[in-house]
Amino acid sequence: MMLHTSPMETQRRASFEQHSQDVLNLLGAGHQLTRAEIASRLGVTRTTITPVLSQLHDEGAIVTVATQSGEGRGRRAAILAIDPTAVRHIGVDMSHTRVIVILANNAGTEIVSGMKEFQAGATWESRCTTAIKFIQTLVSSHELHLRQLSRIAIGLPGSASWHFGFSEENYPAVFPSRAELKAESRTQVMQDSANDTRLRVTQIFAEEFHVPVATAHHIRYAAIAEAANHPSAENLLYVRLSSGVGGAVIDCGKAVVGAAKLAGEIGHMCVDHSDNAPLCRCGKRGCLEAFISITALENSWRKAGHPKDTFADLCEAAHQDNPERRTNPGNSSRTSRLPDSNRRAQEIVVQAAKTLGRAIGCAAVVTDPDSIVISGEVGNLLLTQQEVIQTEVDKEILPVAQSRVCAASVGFKAGAVGAVIASMSEANTASTPSTPPNLINPRIYDT
Numbered sequence: 001m002m003l004h005t006s007p008m009e010t011q012r013r014a015s016f017e018q019h020s021q022d023v024l025n026l027l028g029a030g031h032q033l034t035r036a037e038i039a040s041r042l043g044v045t046r047t048t049i050t051p052v053l054s055q056l057h058d059e060g061a062i063v064t065v066a067t068q069s070g071e072g073r074g075r076r077a078a079i080l081a082i083d084p085t086a087v088r089h090i091g092v093d094m095s096h097t098r099v100i101v102i103l104a105n106n107a108g109t110e111i112v113s114g115m116k117e118f119q120a121g122a123t124w125e126s127r128c129t130t131a132i133k134f135i136q137t138l139v140s141s142h143e144l145h146l147r148q149l150s151r152i153a154i155g156l157p158g159s160a161s162w163h164f165g166f167s168e169e170n171y172p173a174v175f176p177s178r179a180e181l182k183a184e185s186r187t188q189v190m191q192d193s194a195n196d197t198r199l200r201v202t203q204i205f206a207e208e209f210h211v212p213v214a215t216a217h218h219i220r221y222a223a224i225a226e227a228a229n230h231p232s233a234e235n236l237l238y239v240r241l242s243s244g245v246g247g248a249v250i251d252c253g254k255a256v257v258g259a260a261k262l263a264g265e266i267g268h269m270c271v272d273h274s275d276n277a278p279l280c281r282c283g284k285r286g287c288l289e290a291f292i293s294i295t296a297l298e299n300s301w302r303k304a305g306h307p308k309d310t311f312a313d314l315c316e317a318a319h320q321d322n323p324e325r326r327t328n329p330g331n332s333s334r335t336s337r338l339p340d341s342n343r344r345a346q347e348i349v350v351q352a353a354k355t356l357g358r359a360i361g362c363a364a365v366v367t368d369p370d371s372i373v374i375s376g377e378v379g380n381l382l383l384t385q386q387e388v389i390q391t392e393v394d395k396e397i398l399p400v401a402q403s404r405v406c407a408a409s410v411g412f413k414a415g416a417v418g419a420v421i422a423s424m425s426e427a428n429t430a431s432t433p434s435t436p437p438n439l440i441n442p443r444i445y446d447t
């Protein structure tokens, strides 16, 4: 027997779906309302909204949190809110070494989050399996459910690091030269490799969770999170300085992507144009990354007479004029360092801060950001010379421009936070909330 759906029935269903979404948006913004209040706010009758609310209640999307206290003798009205155990968005930040996951409700509020390390050398397939199992464990151990899941957004390493297939912690010893890898094929190889992996990751998650899955550069997601945490800064330049140097440009709250998805790769701006400038892993010479990555600074420190020291030793030596650190008993073995050594460490940091300031100043001339947000281990070290960085930036930008150098504020979960924001934005479920989602200082089960 053939089943026919009348146009009227189709229209009724569409209207029902729209009302469901409107209720989720309304309650998702944190409101706790009675049926009558919901009907009134949405401008529909109670007869229209009652079956919608019943279905959302049965599906576990909304719950009764209280009954309205009143003086009348009639039945007390139930007060409805979003079910705090209903996961609506999953934000994932996958690097080569670990995955960070945030499970958020319809309002974008974090319900629970966590981090899981990958096994060394794990393939992307196996990383996805680990991440999915981790999400399922978080859901079951916190008694949550995924019946209302809307979307998943996944932050992945950027195209530049896909190019060689090496982790940020494992740079290749031999670099392909520009001659070996012509510009056209370079872009193509990079794009193909990145696209294949992104596609596969998307596929694996979509097959598991049956919802739309988006992927993007995880530094762009981190930058989106920073922008949401600086409500007055819609235009932002984000720089992460660690084993590599990455960045993102946020324009009016959106990340600039570029033709080959390479926008914001500030680590590969040339800061030394001489023929013998250090080679960068991207194949160019004189890139910013070749001067101010962890490895680069460690090498400078070793050349300055500390052949066995690490980046951590450099940080400690650079900080040693700080009285708080000097009196810290944990640092007693290091306080015997010669003042000369502290001075050398600080010279390295000042020089690196100048190099960084000039590069981001040039980028700021083009992008005109409100703020230049600096993150990562090297970023934290160089921010001890924040005025030096700001002075160099100010030399570059137009006198009427104001681009303030500041430290990142969201922390290590920034990539996953940005993924949740992107997921919300794409699903349009929260229709651009007037306040940024409360992921920075999460309220858990706020009903």
Ligand SMILES: [Zn+2]
Pocket (backbone or CB within 6 Å): 267, 268, 269, 280, 281, 282, 283, 284, 287, 289
């Ligand atoms: Zn480079």
